[in-house]
Each structure stands twice: as C-alpha cells, then as structure tokens.
Amino acid sequence: MAALDAFVPRAGRRYSEHRNFDYGPDDRTNISMLSPYLRHRMITEQEVIARVLAQHRFGDAEKFIQEVCWRTYWKGWLEMRPSVWTGYQTDIATLPRSAGYDAACAGRTGIDCFDAWTVELKQTGYLHNHARMWFASLWIFTLGLPWQLGADFFFHHLLDGDPASNTLSWRWVAGLQTAGKTYLAQADNIFKFTNGRFDPTAFAHSAGPPSEGPVAALPIKAAPPLPTGAVGLLLTEEDLNPESLDLGGMHITTVAALPAVANRAAAVTRFTTAALREALLRNAALLPTPAVMLDTADCDSLIAWAQTHQLKVIVTAYAPVGPASDRLAILAPALALADIILVPIRRAWDSAAWPHASKGFFAFKDKIPGLIGV
Template sequence: MKTITHIKLATAREERLQQIDTLFPDAAGPDLGAEWQGGRAAALALLAAADAQAYARTRNHLSGAVTHLSPYIRHGCLSLQEVISDILTRFGAASAKLVSELAYHAYFRQVWHRYGEAILHEMEVPKVPLGQRPLPAYVTQGITGLVCMDEVVRDLVRDGYVHNHARMWFAAYLVHWLKVDWREAADWFEALLLDGNLASNHLSWQWVASSFSHKPYFFNRESMQQFGGERYCQQCKVRCPFDADYATLEHTLFTPDAVPTPIMLEASSKASTLTAPPARRMSSAGSQAMIWVHDEILSPTHPLQTDGRPSVFVFDPQLYGHWPRKRLQFMADCLVEMPNVETWAGNTAEVFSHLGASSIVTQETPQPLLKQAVAGWPVEWQTEPALTARVLESHDLMRFSRYWKKAGPDIMQQTENG
C-alpha cells in the first residue's frame, strides 16, 4: 500500500470482507466468520443476552455463560461504563462477579497508562525461575500432540478468541512446562486475538509467569477435566504432562532454590517516553481540526462523533499491517455502522495532510503505535472516560485485589449517567 486511497466500504458483508483482502493481501488467517461480526449492533445483542447470574456460576467452565464482549469493549463498540451500567441495572447485587471481571479492562488500562511500555517487560522479579527458550514451531502450528493445547491454537487462529481459562492453561504450558520466553509467546498470542490488547494480554501472561503476581499459575489434568470436560483427554494419545497432583507438579516445574524477594518498580522509573518531532505547519487557508477515529473508539455513539467536525479512520499498514485478516474485517464491520466517518487507506499522517487538517482531535490512548502515527501533529488528546474518579497510587495498581478494594465500591454504585 504505497499511496493514500479513499475507501467506500460496501454495505454487503461479503463484498466488504473482500475489500479488506484487497487492502491487506498479506494478512494472515481466515476470514471473519458469521459467528463474529463487528459493530455496535452485534455488541448490543450480546450485551442484552449477558446473564450475570449464570456467568457467576459457570464462568470458569469452557462451556460457561461468558459474554464474548471483550472484542467489542476493546474496539470501543461499547463503553465499559455502559456495559457495567446495564449489568448493574438488570442484575443488581447479583452482578458483582461479572462487574469485577469487567473491571479488569479498566485495571489493565490504568496500569498501561501508569507504566507505559514497561508492561512489555517483567514488572517484578519472578517468584520462580523462568525460561528463555524460543517459541517452538510445533506450538504455533498446533501439532504438540496434546489435544488440549492444540485446540487452543486452532481456536486462536480460526476465531481469534479463546476462553480465558484456556488462555491461562496455554500460557502456563508454554511458560512453565516448555520454559518458553513469555515475551515472545505473549507477542505471538496477542497478534492473533480479535480482542488483542497489549496491557490485558501481556500483564495476564506475567500473572501466569509470576512477574506480576505473588506466585506462578499452573494447573493439572484434574482441574482441566473439571472445567473443560473429558473431550480433550478422550482424544489424546500421548502421555499427559499435567497428570499429577499440585505438589508433584510444583516440584517438577520449579527448582527448590530460593527466589529473590519481589521488588516494586515506581511508575516514574518504568514509564517510557515517546519523543515527537516538531509539530507540522499547515498553511492551507481552508484547513480545520479533524477527528481521528482510531481502533479503540469504533462506535457511532462515541462523544467525538457528535462533535460536528470531519471524522477520519485510516487503515494504516504501519498500525494494522501485522493484524490478522479477521480483525481487520471486524473493524470494517464497525466502520460501516459509522456513516459520518470517512475511511481511508495509507499513512495516517499523509492522509490528514492530504485532507488539509490543521490539527487532530482524538481520544487519549496509552498505545505507543497510535501516538507515533500522529507524532509531529498538534493533537488534542481528549481524556478517555474512567470508571472511577478515585486516583490510585502505584502500589494499588500492582495487584487487582488492591485496585478493586479501592475502586470497586465506586464502580458498583455507578449508573449510566454517573
């Protein structure tokens, strides 16, 4: 993609998906299936079907009543505030478990804002020795011979979605059994997710690894059968590495040597800083500020969509060229519901220059790639909505339990207009 191009997204979905194939011919993976459709309409239907009581009872089971809302929250089709407000209104006190799990989105986001790109590195000294082996091809190809792990890879590649419990099992297998470098594994996994998010993904891998938690997460066959059923084990033909009690596995996986005392790293010493070149000078007499719709605010009801100024989304290969095909198509589904947004393809900065923008207005983000895309432009970064106005200390952000103790009471009392 060497030039900027104005894109008129087709209303017919098959034609629209083909447009993405044309724009990104090297995008990996299959097309977005009918079971996953981007956009606010699909998101609202899933939200209406969410059952907080069933979720609380069954969420850890692979067949449980999970909401499947994460890709829509990630891309801003629904705001976290409206999701929580809806759940609280319908289920009251019975929604506590679902609301607390939804709050992880806000929690990880706050950690990302506070610590920046440091989340891509170990936040604390690991509590157990970790390996640095490269990610094996037999894992990424889904041919480990372990049906449970290979199914995770197939779900990831096919759908871009994996149940959270299965994500934890898979991460533990790579980090603790295979001693793979968690950073490489997390990067690969996040790149294939429909709800891919650096903060929630990488900090979750660190939680499993024990560099963002008090202890490592691991599991055994009995636990997997309890929450995943017998289907994996019945098909598996190899010796199960998970078939032992926890004491035996702990002895097998982790050396008995003493591990270093955890250290807390202050935000000021961890956060990275992006250095922007001087702001561009725009000389066009007809220039004006324009709204930049990026991949975190794909909703026709976002406050910036009522601003009245021109809105622009850019399929920028520097931002999205590494994304899987289905995720690009998911965004196209979202954009077709946003008729006031002009869709372009090419370099973001060049598109705004071509359109004669004097400056850019958009929602704040901790995502460095998004900030780099408009580096040098005068940008008004509007503060993104927060679930609570309470300001939390760095210490409170190092564990979700501490965050929830402080922020939870405010979140549980919120209303749609509060």
C-alpha cells in the same frame, strides 16, 4: 448490541457460577463473548455495566462487573508503567524463534488440549479465559518458551487482542504481576472445567521463580484541556464510540480513521477494519460531515487529510499504551511541524479509574462501587 441484549439476562448469579467452564466453541452461553467489542470500545465498559445493573442487583452481577473492570484495571496499570510495554516490544523483536516455538504455533506439541486450543484460536480468533490461562501456563512452564512470544502469538490471532489485558495476563501467568505467584495449570482442573473434553497428563508440575524486579509506577498524567471551535476527529481502533466522547464546545467538521494496526492475522485485520468502518458509518449518521478511512497510517496521509479540510486541531479519543498510542506518538510531532495540533480526549471513566490501578486488582476492586455509583 445484539450480543449484549442476549447476554444481559445471564449476567447475574448464573454467570458467576458457570463462567469458569470452557464447554468448547459450540457452547459459549455461560460467558458474554463481548470482548472484541469492549476491546475496541464499540461498546464501553460503562454502557455494559449500566445495562447489566438495569436488570440485576449489584450483588448478583458483581462478579461480571468485576470482570469487565479487569480491562480498565489492566489499562490503568500499563498506563503507569509504559516501560513494560516498550520492554516487551523489544523482546518480541529480538527473541529467537526456536523449533519448539514453531511446533507450538503450529499446534504440533503432542499435548492434545494445547494443540486443540492452537487450532481453535486460529480458526475462531477466540479462547475462553480459562483456556488462555492453561495455554499460557503450558507455553511457559511445560514447553519452556518465553512468555513474550506467547503473548505476541495471542495478540496476532485474538479478535479481542488488547495490549494491556493480553500482555499483563501473560505476565500474570509467568509470575511477574503478583510477587511470587505463578499460575501453574493442573490436569484435574483442566478435566473438570473443560467438562471432561480434555484429560491431559504430560506437563510441568512446578514453575521456576519469576525473574524481574518491581516496576516503578508513574502517576497518571492530567488530561489536557479540551479545545473549542472547529476540529477534525481522528478515530483509532482503541475507541470506536465517538458518539459518547465528551466533545465539550468542539464542532467536528470532518472525521477520519487510521487503518487497523498491521501484522496481525487476516481475520483480525478484517474484524478491526470492519469495526473502524462501522464507527465511521455510525458517526456519519449522526453528523453530516465527511468521514474517510485513511489509506495508510503515515504522516503524509494524515497531513493531506488535515490540509484538505483546513484543520488546525485534530482530536482523538485517548489511546492507552499500545500500538495505536505508539503510532500517535510518531504522528503528533509531524503534525506539529505542519502547524496542526493533536489533542487526546480522555474519558471521565479512565481518568477516574486508572489512578486506582497503582497496586493489585484487589485494591482496585474496592473502588468499583464508587466508580459505578452503587
């Protein structure tokens, strides 16, 4: 909330004019740095946009609002094409790790800017958006490494690591999101937008054509009806804002959180675990109900928690396509065998926005004023 308060006055024209500059880790005043909080919905897209519109005219803050909505768009896009996620998961499990891959991950490629971004990513859990684009472009087209392994490297280290924004941005750079359009980093662009911090020379000047056919979009499924009466609330790292969930006629009797998704950098696990604990504390301040962090994300600990509290229904904020949703897909049938149902609660924001992500962002962008009511 402090980061949001500090940034809101800067969300207008100043943001749109300066946002593309990567001044380095010591000066991030031209961007919001809100992504780790937005990614876990500790603050929601709607809340951030409402705060910005309270201080700026829509026309002045439009660029910032569009950037916030890119996250919503990517989530909706992936939600309609879950096979892109499962294909990517298979690829990262099976693709060989070459010596070139090891050198890239260690920041030992000899390309100054790339190696510096590798160190920055590992040390801070963050890279500027433009640096992410340059990094991904160098990874794919100069170093000749598979985009999937680069996306996985980012997901491992980014505090804001997001299944949709990360996977689909890497695909966008690789030329798989927009037909025939790859993103090729240019030396003069890096020089200009790093304010002369880097002046690279040796990298690719052409990008091979992307090799994937169109991916068919499935419709967004209707949200299930909300249960009523006594329920347990399960938090996942996908949505840590239980106080703004529409709970209708439900009565929460107990709250639990699934531990952070495993196998990421220690700093990411620490941040995500702290975010989960903070959501449990916030919730405990609002509701006088027991709130616990489960020891493991397996069926046994979830069922043990449910049985201790005699739960027949567990609700959870809808987890979009990604590791948390994969976990819930394993847990739900195991709960059902124990006569407990798991009901996802989808936010009105997602239900309204996601169906518009069937095409490119430009079509989605036109729907933004309607979504935010301006």
